[in-house]
Amino acid sequence: MPLKKIADHIAFRDDKLGKVNLFETPRFFCDLYCLKSGQSQHPHTHGAEDKIYQVISGRVIFADGELEIAGEPGDLVHCPAGALHGVRNDSEEDAVLLVFMAPHPGANRFPAS
């Protein structure tokens, strides 16, 4: 029953948003996305996976190609399988998101159980 503290795993990068895996199995992954000012994840889709973005700190803009929605700490956004989604940090402050995806898009790289 491993426990991880979000604050212990936050890691920003200068060249692009920092992604830090916390937990993963073939059934899901749970990552931290660490976005400095100006960094983004461009809108994209996953054919068969659902994603949840949760804002841990900072302010971001979620975009689905049509709508743009402002997110602040305590907000969760559901990006269903097949739906376009992306996020960017237009603010001047760092932002941290917790990201859940199910199932794991790389499930076939796990050993068969």
Place this chain on the structure above:
Amino acid sequence: MPLKKIADHIAFRDDKLGKVNLFETPRFFCDLYCLKSGQSQHPHTHGAEDKIYQVISGRVIFADGELEIAGEPGDLVHCPAGALHGVRNDSEEDAVLLVFMAPHPGANRFPAS
């Protein structure tokens, strides 16, 4: 791309811990668990689903039948498929958890897509 604010959905019950679904598909669910002082989810297992507990507010004790681990805001616990897990609020304050499970244990009640 629906957005929900955790604070808008917190709902405690007097008789047992309050569970509030935020998002669900056959691939996952995301719930709030709202535990008043003394309330708990008894240790149990899911044969084929992974769970993540995230402490949003308050202090709780995670238990897997052998270990007991204290959780505070910002902590995440991974309960792998097949592993015993439970949580209780022994503190005098309310506690709120965000819970992710993948896949959804009731996936067969969703319409075929």
